[in-house]
Structures are given as structure tokens and as C-alpha cells.
Amino acid sequence: MENVKTVNKTLRTLLRPFWRTFTNLLPARWHVVIDHVRFFGKLPNLKNPRTFNEKIAYRKLYDHDYRLPPLIVKIVAKELMAARFGPDFIIPTLATFESEKEVDFDALRYPCVVKANHGSGINFFLKQRPVDEKRIRQELRNFLHRSYDVLYEEWAYSKIHRRLLAEPLSKGERMAWSTTSSTRLASGCLPFKLMLTGILVIGVVYSIPIG
Numbered sequence: 001m002e003n004v005k006t007v008n009k010t011l012r013t014l015l016r017p018f019w020r021t022f023t024n025l026l027p028a029r030w031h032v033v034i035d036h037v038r039f040f041g042k043l044p045n046l047k048n049p050r051t052f053n054e055k056i057a058y059r060k061l062y063d064h065d066y067r068l069p070p071l072i073v074k075i076v077a078k079e080l081m082a083a084r085f086g087p088d089f090i091i092p093t094l095a096t097f098e099s100e101k102e103v104d105f106d107a108l109r110y111p112c113v114v115k116a117n118h119g120s121g122i123n124f125f126l127k128q129r130p131v132d133e134k135r136i137r138q139e140l141r142n143f144l145h146r147s148y149d150v151l152y153e154e155w156a157y158s159k160i161h162r163r164l165l166a167e168p169l170s171k172g173e174r175m176a177w178s179t180t181s182s183t184r185l186a187s188g189c190l191p192f193k194l195m196l197t198g199i200l201v202i203g204v205v206y207s208i209p210i211g
Contacts, residue, residue, distance in 0.1 A: 028153045060153045069159040074117040097164040100140035105129045111169045116143040
């Protein structure tokens with residue numbers, strides 16, 4: 001059974017680049033519909049979206065509201081939330097960087113997390129200054145080149161300036177780290193402040209009416 005799982009995992013890893021290339025060549029509507037079916041097992045109702053995920057699919061295709069791009073940029077979203085609700089409701093930003101080359105590992109305050117200001121799950125958690133800085137920089141470079149507008153038809157990501165930011169580890173992240181030795185901490189233990197910021201941003205986005 002374990003051998004079957006290993007083979008399936010290997011096949012998925014090998015086929016993933018080809019699948020992404022194929023879906024990226026499709027018209028946007030087909031791409032969104034296929035992704036929805038893969039994740040939820042049914043066609044989305046794009047004429048009259050009812051569920052949360054159907055509304056997301058609809059907005060990807062038809063709602064190009066100019067107010068959306070600033071709300072998905074971590075650096076900007078944190079500034080907006082701090083201005084409206086106060087700095088205690090966000091995780092402070094230690095530094096921002098235009099590229100992976102600007103990251104000064106000697107000046108960072110550890111433990112910390114370095115992440116891209118766009119996308120999800122693209123983080124590096126560092127307990128101390130990394131030994132292999134070249135590898136970390138290459139990973140951060142890969143983060144910055146990840147195009148969510150191409151991968152998932154999320155058009156707003158094509159309108160933002162990609163940067164990196166460093167944050168101190170929250171209590172929740174420290175607790176999660178105690179169960180793993182990986183610098184690429186799996187999503188599953190979101191700190192309260194991060195969840196609150198996400199909830200507030202989603203609330204703002206979905207207070208903008210469809211149509």
C-alpha cells in the first residue's frame with residue numbers, strides 16, 4: 001500500500017508541470033471551471049453563484065474591480081488594517097525587500113519568517129541565520145516568480161508589485177514549529193492576528209457587491 005502511495009505521489013510530481021502548462025493555455029473560463037471541478041467535484045454555477053467558492057470563481061472571471069488589488073498585497077493590507085483598527089491587530093513588519101538579493105540575513109531578528117507579499121503558503125521560517133543562504137535566496141526568488149494570475153486566473157495578482165517581507169514569529173507559529181523541523185512550515189496553524197487580518201480583508205472584499 002505504501003508503495004502505491006509513493007508511486008502515485010511520484011507520478012503527480014512528474015505530471016504537475018505538464019498539467020499546469022496545459023491549463024495555463026486554456027481560456028480563462030475553462031481553466032476556472034476545471035479547477036473548481038477538481039477541488040469540489042462539481043461544475044460551478046457561474047450564472048447565479050451561490051456558494052463562497054462559486055463567488056470566488058465568478059469574481060476571477062468577471063469582477064475586475066480596481067479596489068481589489070491593494071487588498072491582496074500583504075504589506076498594503078497590513079497597513080490598511082493597522083490604520084483602521086490599530087497596530088495591535090497585525091503582526092509587525094521587520095523589513096521589506098524588492099528582491100531576494102536585498103535580504104540581509106545578518107540584520108534580521110530571529111526567529112522570523114520571510115515571505116512573499118502575494119500568494120499563499122510561500123514562506124520561509126528561520127530559527128537562526130541560515131547556513132545555506134544561496135539556497136534560501138533561490139527559494140525566495142522562486143516565490144517572487146510564482147504568478148497566481150497565470151496559475152489560478154486570479155487577475156488582481158497581475159496588478160501588484162511583488163516584494164518580500166520579514167515578520168517575527170507569532171506564538172502560534174512557534175507552537176507549530178515545535179512539531180516540525182522544516183523551514184517550510186506547513187499551513188495548518190495560523191496565528192490569530194494573521195487569521196484576523198485575513199478575515200477582515202475577506203470581509204472588505206465580499207462587501208463589494210457582485211455586478
